[in-house]
Amino acid sequence: MFDLSVITVNAPLLWQGLLVTLLYTVTTIATGLLVGFTIGLAQLSRYPIIKLLGRVYVEFFRNIPLLVILLWSYYALPIFLHVNITKAWAGYLSLSLYIGAFYAEILRAGVEGIDPGQVDAATALGMSASQRMRRVILPQAIRRMLPPLVGQSIIQMKNTTLLSAITVPDLLYQGSYISSFTYKPMEVYTAVAGIFLIILVPLTALARRMEGPHASAH
Amino acid sequence: MPVAQGPEKEKEVCSFLKKRTKKLLIPFGCTANKIKVFCFFSSEKKAFLSSFGPTRRAVIGVALALPFAARADDPSSVLAAIRESGVLRAPVMLGEEPGYIKDHVTGDWSGYYVTFLRSIAEDLGVKLQPVETNWGNLAADFQAHKIDVAIGVNPNPQRALVVDYLSVPIFSDAWAVLTQKGAHAATWAELNVPAKRIVVQTGSTMQIVARALLADAQVTPVADRPTALLELQSGRADAVLLSIFDALDVHAHGIGDVSLPRPILQNPATLCVARQPGNAGFINFLTTWVEQQRSLGLAQATLAQAWKARGIDLSILPPDFTF
Numbered sequence: 098m099f100d101l102s103v104i105t106v107n108a109p110l111l112w113q114g115l116l117v118t119l120l121y122t123v124t125t126i127a128t129g130l131l132v133g134f135t136i137g138l139a140q141l142s143r144y145p146i147i148k149l150l151g152r153v154y155v156e157f158f159r160n161i162p163l164l165v166i167l168l169w170s171y172y173a174l175p176i177f178l179h180v181n182i183t184k185a186w187a188g189y190l191s192l193s194l195y196i197g198a199f200y201a202e203i204l205r206a207g208v209e210g211i212d213p214g215q216v217d218a219a220t221a222l223g224m225s226a227s228q229r230m231r232r233v234i235l236p237q238a239i240r241r242m243l244p245p246l247v248g249q250s251i252i253q254m255k256n257t258t259l260l261s262a263i264t265v266p267d268l269l270y271q272g273s274y275i276s277s278f279t280y281k282p283m284e285v286y287t288a289v290a291g292i293f294l295i296i297l298v299p300l301t302a303l304a305r306r307m308e309g310p311h312a313s314a315h
Numbered sequence: 316m317p318v319a320q321g322p323e324k325e326k327e328v329c330s331f332l333k334k335r336t337k338k339l340l341i342p343f344g345c346t347a348n349k350i351k352v353f354c355f356f357s358s359e360k361k362a363f364l365s366s367f368g369p370t371r372r373a374v375i376g377v378a379l380a381l382p383f384a385a386r387a388d389d390p391s392s393v394l395a396a397i398r399e400s401g402v403l404r405a406p407v408m409l410g411e412e413p414g415y416i417k418d419h420v421t422g423d424w425s426g427y428y429v430t431f432l433r434s435i436a437e438d439l440g441v442k443l444q445p446v447e448t449n450w451g452n453l454a455a456d457f458q459a460h461k462i463d464v465a466i467g468v469n470p471n472p473q474r475a476l477v478v479d480y481l482s483v484p485i486f487s488d489a490w491a492v493l494t495q496k497g498a499h500a501a502t503w504a505e506l507n508v509p510a511k512r513i514v515v516q517t518g519s520t521m522q523i524v525a526r527a528l529l530a531d532a533q534v535t536p537v538a539d540r541p542t543a544l545l546e547l548q549s550g551r552a553d554a555v556l557l558s559i560f561d562a563l564d565v566h567a568h569g570i571g572d573v574s575l576p577r578p579i580l581q582n583p584a585t586l587c588v589a590r591q592p593g594n595a596g597f598i599n600f601l602t603t604w605v606e607q608q609r610s611l612g613l614a615q616a617t618l619a620q621a622w623k624a625r626g627i628d629l630s631i632l633p634p635d636f637t638f
Contacts, residue, residue, distance in 0.1 A: 168455070190470040264409075264447040274417065276541040277410035280568045283548065284317060 103281040104288045114271030115292060121192060121267065122254040127195035133200020140205045151201065158198035164259050167191045171263045188260045196253050203249065207242035208234055231307070247304035253296050268292060324410040348490050392593030394600060395464055402444040403436040404462045406453060412539040413526075413564050413625045414467050427621040428467045431485060431614070435464070435604055443630070449539065457589040464601065467584045469520035479590050481596055483605050484583035486614050488637045490524055491559040491631075493547065493571040500556075500574040503528040506554060514543045514552040523582060540565075547571055558582050560618075563627045575631055 104111070158166070160279030171187035172181045182190075211234050219229040261270035272289040276282035397403055407424045416426040424445045426596045436443040448456050456462045457478055472481050492500050492513075500506050506513060511532040515521035516539060525534045535552065537543050544565065546552040554574075557565070559582075562573045586601055588594055608614040618638065622629060 107419070118340040172452070172461075174458045175461065181460075263452075264449070269483075270409075273539070273541060274409050276545075277539075278412055278416075278419075279546055280541075280565060280570050282541045282545040 100281055100284055103275065103279050104188045107275045109281070110271045110275055111268065111288060111292065114266060114268035117266050118254065118257050118268040121188060121257045121260060122142045123215055125192035125196060126250050126253055129196035129200055132193060132197025133204060135202035136197060137204030139200060141208055146311055155198045156194050157199050161203070163195050165260060167259055167263060175289060184265050188261060188265045189198065192253065192256060196249065200246065201247050203242050203245045207238035210241060211237055244304050244307045247300065247307060251300055251304070254297060255293065323377050390593060390595035393417045393591065395595040395598070398439060398441060401441050403432070403439055403441050403464065404431045404444045404446050406448045406456055406462050406465050407445040408447065408449050413560070413621050413627070419630070427617050430617050430628045431466055433602065438604060450516065451538065460589070464586055464588050466586045468587050469582060470585055471520060471523070477590060478587045479589045479594060481585045481598065481602050481605060483602060483609070485605050485608060486618060487581045487583045488638050489575060489632070490580040490582050490634070491557055491562040491573055491575050492554040492564045493557055493565055494554045494574055495547065496572055500554065503576045503578070506576065507531045509533065511554065512552045512579045514546045514555045516540065516543060520582070525556060544570060559632065560627070563629065564625055573631055579633070579636070613625060
């Protein structure tokens with residue numbers, strides 16, 4: 098039997114969890130964009146050492162599972178560096194740095210995907226490197242980058258559920274909490290899935306619409 | 316600004332390194348005023364050291380002094396550090412009712428384990444600081460110095476390699492199984508057949524019990540109790556291995572039936588602390604606290620109150636069973 102009262106009675110807890118999930122989603126995406134932009138530009142640098150550092154960052158965060166980064170930052174930093182980081186900071190930093198690596202790759206691919214002939218044309222018109230980037234490359238690259246950026250951001254919202262592993266009270270944590278005292282996990286996890294669908298389906302649709310004109314332009 | 320040279324420089328470097336070393340040792344249970352760190356320069360006496368620069372000589376001196384620093388530590392240092400900090404940090408976790416109960420509105424923690432922990436904190440003259448975690452992360456919490464003591468743990472020699480258990484339990488319950496409604500398990504042997512699907516919690520003593528007594532059954536370890544119950548409720552498991560008190564609490568919510576398979580297996584719940592120099596006094600304090608709780612019937616009274624509040628019926632236990 099599906100007992101809906103479990104959800105209605107505990108709606109305030111789910112609401113609190115949703116707010117925490119949204120808070121982490123928004124703040125880590127904002128920070129991740131800054132990190133991604135910086136690292137992405139580093140990867141495009143003409144200086145090999147900066148390029149290498151960018152690449153190392155991306156490969157480091159892209160190839161370690163997020164849960165490991167999360168647990169490592171929360172538990173290993175105090176052990177190895179005697180930095181007693183709170184779970185809120187561990188969660189925020191891990192998620193931001195992790196998604197930053199993916200955003201950086203999207204930026205790099207977006208810029209490198211622009212026809213080199215356009216760079217030559219802009220150079221022929223006498224534009225400097227920064228002018229070429231601002232006026233010719235980035236406006237086109239950003240249009241191409243938007244769908245994968247939205248896609249990655251949707252994944253980021255789902256990634257926040259890993260925060261429950263270090264007991265940050267996000268939506269999944271509240272779901273586990275409610276099921277721990279009501280003993281009705283099926284109802285609770287169904288509700289959690291429903292909430293994610295309600296928020297993410299419109300965003301996915303938005304990403305698809307963004308892809309549409311871009312795809313038809315080619 | 317003149318730069319210190321020669322003996323002055325050596326003194327400066329030495330003082331800096333001493334301070335840093337003391338800081339480094341504090342997480343290992345040494346209080347700053349109890350640590351004696353020796354830092355010396357050996358220019359003439361030990362010829363091999365004279366070939367190094369002043370900073371390097373000091374580093375070597377401090378490195379040589381570290382064993383002495385640890386030895387100089389006294390058995391009360393952990394106890395003193397807790398009292399100095401004003402808080403006793405202990406793990407609390409979801410899905411462990413009635414031992415740990417989180418208030419739905421305030422988020423405050425209660426439950427019989429929390430009552431015990433508050434009593435310990437009160438005797439220490441400090442406040443209890445609940446640190447939320449889960450059983451799987453408990454060892455990391457100790458290693459990262461996020462908690463001082465854990466309660467409700469079952470003695471386990473593997474874990475005793477890294478943490479110190481108290482030699483006395485605060486109480487003992489028994490291992491039970493929560494079966495599908497209408498099913499019953501009179502003995503462990505009845506469950507130990509290939510057709511039976513048993514769920515246990517990862518990293519718990521249940522796993523050891525299952526390995527020993529249910530080797531022929533299909534044993535599935537899961538992360539926590541809600542997941543274990545989900546396995547049972549979705550019909551993917553025949554039984555969940557739980558302590559009798561936890562099983563009765565779940566049953567009080569209308570889930571499954573509780574069996575106490577024979578032979579009855581006692582499940583002692585005790586306390587553990589991080590293994591570190593200077594914790595002997597803390598362990599002694601906790602042991603004394605447990606012995607008082609048991610000898611004066613305080614622990615039993617706390618537990619009885621908890622059962623009453625949760626509507627738990629203990630009649631399944633044999634009349635001569637004591638916890």
